Amino acid sequence: MSKYSGLPHAVVALWLVVSMPVVASDGTTKRYIVHFADPAFATTATATTAAVRTPSQRGLPAWHLRRVAAGGELVELSSAEAEVMAASQGVLAVEEDRMIDLAGIGIVDPLWRRQWYMHDAKVGIEAPVAWRDTRGEGSVVAVLDTGVTPHPEFDGQLLPGFDFIADAHAARDGDGRDADPTDEGDWKDPGDCGAKQFSPSSWHGTHVTGIVVARAGNTPGIVGVAPLAKVVPVRVMGRCGGRLSDLADAIVWASGGEVAGVPGRAPVDVINLSLRLPGACGMTMERAIAQARSRGTAVVAAAGNDSIKASAVSPANCPGVVSVAALARDGGMASYSNYGDGVTVAAPGGTLWGMGVDDILSSVDAGERGRQRPVFKYYAGTSMAAPQVAGLVALMRSADPLIGVDEITAQLVDNARPLPGPCPKGCGAGLIDAGATVSAVIEDSVLPRPGS
The missing domain is CATH 3.30.70 (Alpha-Beta Plaits)
Structure with missing residues (x-):
């Protein structure tokens, strides 16, 4: 067309x-x-x-x-x-x-210990309980982010993706949009994008992807929330961030819609958006998300790391989006997390203090600019909390492929458990509970659906 x-x-x-x-x-x-x-x-x-x-x-x-x-x-x-x-x-x-920013991460030393956020009795999301029923077989998650880098955690886990960055200078790959979603790095030299000093590449999309689908059984390694699901990597963030227009096109495409000049694909089960744009949800974003939901694709977004009301940040404040706040290691709201009525649920995001063991471990690359080698690193942020929810949605769709987008939100909310720590400003329905949610989805899948 x-x-x-x-x-x-x-x-x-x-x-x-x-x-x-x-x-x-x-x-x-x-x-x-x-x-x-x-x-x-x-x-x-x-x-x-x-x-x-x-x-x-x-x-x-x-x-x-x-x-x-x-x-x-x-x-x-x-x-x-x-x-x-x-x-x-x-x-x-x-x-x-407008330019869109990553939802935010705090970077600390890469120290591999354990993934407390998956199974801790007090503040973990109870992923092992959900795995008794499903590990995400048949589900597909689109991660709209900085792209992805080669990593042993992703062997067999990735489906063909796309690079939606239209500006070749921002893409750092010598061209505009193409079928290669590889992350080329988002480092900043002094003066770039208003930066006062050098900042290394975050490999943000690789970290988020690992939280969702890092494969089980490899050593050394981690395991994702939905280790048998697949990820479609979609690159929308490059040098200095990303464009609203590119992000909107990517949301439409990942959910099975038509984008001029881009080969189509089947709708994914859930889109993860660990990124943010200050202000109200504009018409462009609202329409893209509404189209995605109309095709059966759930949309999960980080609430943001601004320590403000989540209702002031897009796309977390867009209609129909599952907005995710971050909890610290003690189970209370993380100091950086956005909060309030705009939050749907919460998930562990890390404390951002100390040596990193209280933060979220996942896959990245070791390069400060370009790619060097795959490693693991601790980050903290709502960017890390959101993919845990996206992974849980993949488990839910695996357990019941017919579950609708509104029912997904209802199950997440109804089966969240009380926060194990304080959140006086509002962290939604509570801490996600993967085990209870998947069990409820399976139980309800045998009930007659409206219109059936």
């Missing part, structure tokens, strides 16, 4: 006239996602927007980049043009194509 499908031919012709972005009088432009009530309104809105330009720019159209799979047109405008576009008839929303 053409990326201009659905637009009036006259508007397509206008947008294709210029091959370079229009520059405002102050020399700056930004990328925006424009949502029209009907494609026919694009003609009027474009003409109205052109009227605010300087004499040398008048008559030039907005630079159209592409259509966003969730809905909306990606264009480049000055801030003044964006204001006029937003006020034009038939324009539902004009959202800046």
